[in-house]
Amino acid sequence: MTVVTGFLGSGKTTLLGKVLSEPSMANTAVLVNEFGEVGLDHHLLRRVDERTVLLGSGCVCCTTREDLVGALLELLGLDERGEIPRLDRVVIETTGLADPAPILYTIFTDPVLQHHFSVDLVLTTVDAVNGGLHLDRNPESLKQAAAADKIIVTKTDIAEPDSVRNLLSRLGKINPSAPILEAAFGDVDVDEIFRPGEPGAHAVTGSVLSEPDHLHDVGDTYSVSVTFDGAIDWTAFGIWFSMLLHARGEDVLRVKGLLDVGEAGPVVINGVQHIIHPPGHLDGWPDEDRRSRIVFITKRISPEEILGSLEAFRELLGARPVPLGTEHSVSLP
Amino acid sequence: MCVLCGQDFVAQVHWTDRHIEDRARASGPGDPVEYQRDRRRDRGHRTALTNEVLRHYGLRVEDWGGSKYVLRDGKGRTELVQHLGALWPAAAKLAGTTLDPLDTDFIEALSAAHKDHGR
Numbered sequence: 001m002t003v004v005t006g007f008l009g010s011g012k013t014t015l016l017g018k019v020l021s022e023p024s025m026a027n028t029a030v031l032v033n034e035f036g037e038v039g040l041d042h043h044l045l046r047r048v049d050e051r052t053v054l055l056g057s058g059c060v061c062c063t064t065r066e067d068l069v070g071a072l073l074e075l076l077g078l079d080e081r082g083e084i085p086r087l088d089r090v091v092i093e094t095t096g097l098a099d100p101a102p103i104l105y106t107i108f109t110d111p112v113l114q115h116h117f118s119v120d121l122v123l124t125t126v127d128a129v130n131g132g133l134h135l136d137r138n139p140e141s142l143k144q145a146a147a148a149d150k151i152i153v154t155k156t157d158i159a160e161p162d163s164v165r166n167l168l169s170r171l172g173k174i175n176p177s178a179p180i181l182e183a184a185f186g187d188v189d190v191d192e193i194f195r196p197g198e199p200g201a202h203a204v205t206g207s208v209l210s211e212p213d214h215l216h217d218v219g220d221t222y223s224v225s226v227t228f229d230g231a232i233d234w235t236a237f238g239i240w241f242s243m244l245l246h247a248r249g250e251d252v253l254r255v256k257g258l259l260d261v262g263e264a265g266p267v268v269i270n271g272v273q274h275i276i277h278p279p280g281h282l283d284g285w286p287d288e289d290r291r292s293r294i295v296f297i298t299k300r301i302s303p304e305e306i307l308g309s310l311e312a313f314r315e316l317l318g319a320r321p322v323p324l325g326t327e328h329s330v331s332l333p
Numbered sequence: 334m335c336v337l338c339g340q341d342f343v344a345q346v347h348w349t350d351r352h353i354e355d356r357a358r359a360s361g362p363g364d365p366v367e368y369q370r371d372r373r374r375d376r377g378h379r380t381a382l383t384n385e386v387l388r389h390y391g392l393r394v395e396d397w398g399g400s401k402y403v404l405r406d407g408k409g410r411t412e413l414v415q416h417l418g419a420l421w422p423a424a425a426k427l428a429g430t431t432l433d434p435l436d437t438d439f440i441e442a443l444s445a446a447h448k449d450h451g452r
Contacts, residue, residue, distance in 0.1 A: 234352065235349075235375065235382055238348075239379070239382055239383055243417075243421055243432055244433075244434050246418075246431070247432060247436075248435065267352070279351055279352070280355075281355060308440060309440060312444045314447075
């Protein structure tokens, strides 16, 4: 299952139209929030109204999208009864103002859906012309950029080269874990988009762009990449991280990485706010580098706080945290 | 929850509990005794590590029959929780404060405790 999110008018539907015309995407069902002006011609198109049910705990990201549950169960029924061609993939297009976390929460926690669907990719489209403005003004935009596994910058053909460059650099700072693809006229390499990257291969680049330039200001959002000087205790990490999510979950926009837990392969950790993908234990490392690498994208939590807390937990974790590269936000005068 | 055995019917597997389940599934229908032993050992380890954190708030956690955890405070109040995700809110209720790993007082206390331990 792929979640496509993106700011208003950033070209989600254009992108989907292009993607769905590929023969390899024939057995894909699409759930959209609204039928846009760009008509999508697809036999498995369903419209869902955003209906969210706020659970007792009251935090916004842990809400269930009842509309999605209904639509996905219906698709599942059709597939199982053989009334539609075999279903390979479901693409969910969100509205421009949607926070992607509830969609993930819905799929991971629904008693039926969690056994039939998994989310392999969150795509976020950002338009090169207005993207910067959206990031400045809409907290949702920031959440969408942070939640992305891949970011697609659209309309690069009609934007100023300078503003494209600034936007790319800024997105790289907000979410260093997501590869950024450019798409002019919705023209993208479908294979490249849907090819699931090597798990965590892009998790941390180590040398993140570091021009001390106020143009790259990302407000009170920080990202920090951390490694450890040895294998860590997975149970201890679980204790630290679940405690952090309990206390500051809404400020932890994104966590992604590979952790060396002293086994043959690493543990893949991927989380959006309170919502943690079921961590996968891999049989082997994707490349030569066998160090843990994990990136935290946070709001109002500085890299020093994360590192200081991990340092205090080092006895329990069994290894000491080492920053790979920190990004500081610069306040505008 | 079943009123007879106290077990939840559809237990949501918390992400911190996944690896034991995954390992059991990956190795196929293995030895159930070994699986239980693995699981117990994991729960014991988690309980011990969690207590290192909880004692700074005057709380303790124990494994409860291998299915849940019992959280206790110094006054004898208890809370029954399923997993770590539910533990922290229950601990906050008993401690009267949010347990925050970024809290500087807590970080100081934890670091000092480990220093003493190291000597």
